[in-house]
Amino acid sequence: MLPSDQSSAYDPLRKPPKFAIRTNGLNVWYETFQALFDIDLNIRHGKVTSLIGPSGCGKSTLLRCFNRINERLGYVRTEGSINILDHDISTPGTSLAQLRKQVGMVFQRPNPLPVSIRKNVLFGLDLHHEGSAPHGRSERDNIVEEALRQVLLWDAVKDRLDQKATALSLEEQQKLCIARLLPVKPIILLMDEPCSALDPEGTEAVEELIWTLRGSYTIVIVTHNMAQARRASEECCFMLLGKMIEHTRTKEMFVTPKNKETADYIEGRYG
């Protein structure tokens, strides 16, 4: 971490705040189309939270606000505040590099870089510590092994770390994309439909992985698969037409939804 950032950066020794992500009156427009309406959301630290809702309800847009990747589209306008670990990320002093280091993102289609498995895992590390990254072969090997073990991929790829990552199966690629985020010690992992490009076995494996990462990281998953939200998350947010309709423990939402729209959606009356 850069010295100048230390005052505002997250200190892992301090007791983490109760909520990893807090939004207040968050409104987002794509040019004139309003995608999000007054989202007030508190996402608990160390939990798996899923965002569900029909297509176009704004769940991906919301997810993409948390690491400010939305801004890359020049025509997006955001109002309201987003606090990550008690720091307002819209202040001018926020370094996007630091934010995205702490808040990693996994995409719908696995997007490993066209280099070796090993280089993929070390990529983020080298990016953030250019020139000062750990040099020693054994030190780097340990980092690669630890990251790949965390995503349950080590045994499958340990003998072919120098092969192209793009030659892996989709499931392995997706796990690698998660592993790639870990060496820089992120706090939050955002996942945008991480299983939708995978077959049922791959989906199961990645869900299992998400479940094992719970506690170590705050995980937010966007999914259109309600069964997945039910299986793999502890808290669940239901969104509809850009509004946050309901946010409770997953168990409660699927058993006793408070809201009629939620009940209709999870029972499959629309979606």
Added chain:
Amino acid sequence: MFQASEHNLRSKRREALFRTLFALMTLVLIVPVVVIIGTLVVKGAPVISFEFLFTDPINGMTEGGIFPALIGTVWLVAVALLVSVPLGVAAAVYLSEFAPDNWFTRLINLAIINLAGVPSIVHALFGVGAFVLFFRFGTSILAASLTLAIMTLPVVIVATLESLRAVPLAFREACWNMGATRWQTIRLVVLPNAVSGILTGIILEVSRTSGETAPIMFTGAAFFLPYLPESVFDQTMALSLHLFVMTTQVPGVPEHLPYGVALVLIGLVLAMNALSIAFRVYLRQRKKW
């Protein structure tokens, strides 16, 4: 039940007719290439020898070799590339990776396309006005190469733009989401994956540049200068102009001599193209996604 109707048969006959017609037109395409190369080889090959390639022309260009012209062409192309490649690649990276899509960048794109459409003789006159006279480079390799550079810039830019755009957006997104700046993304991911296309474009450009005559004839290429240039401020001979001069300006040149020069020139171009294709094949094999 499944027998062809009269209508089916007619459609089929018509298809056969058009297929033959189009095949013939494709054949017509290759005829000029075969005739040109064939003539050059038959008439020019006997002239080609070690002496021809590596000695000076003598007796008012009616005898001797082409060494100064060969070296001159290398000079002109090399200096032109030294200017146009960094400039063109940088401009393309800016346009593809940084520039917002607004009226100004669209104007720049339009300018590039128009620059590509400017006839070479106009480039030549621009070169005389700008480099020879205004910047006082005189008729020199520098002035001629700068003129060639201006002329090749649009092609370098377009080739680079296309190879940059062929790099999947997912790679860039992966990078940005790990907190990479745009420049880190370009340096670590985009350029390494685009380099094969860029190099191919550049090599093709070399082959085209080496044959250009008009842009260099007023700006730096000399009629007859049977010694080698020592710096970029010297004039030089060049293969293309040498060929032009021999065939139109000098009486008493033996018939086979220009064919030899043309064969060397086209050989140079074909060798460059072959190199570019080999290079592309090699790099394609290495990248898989």
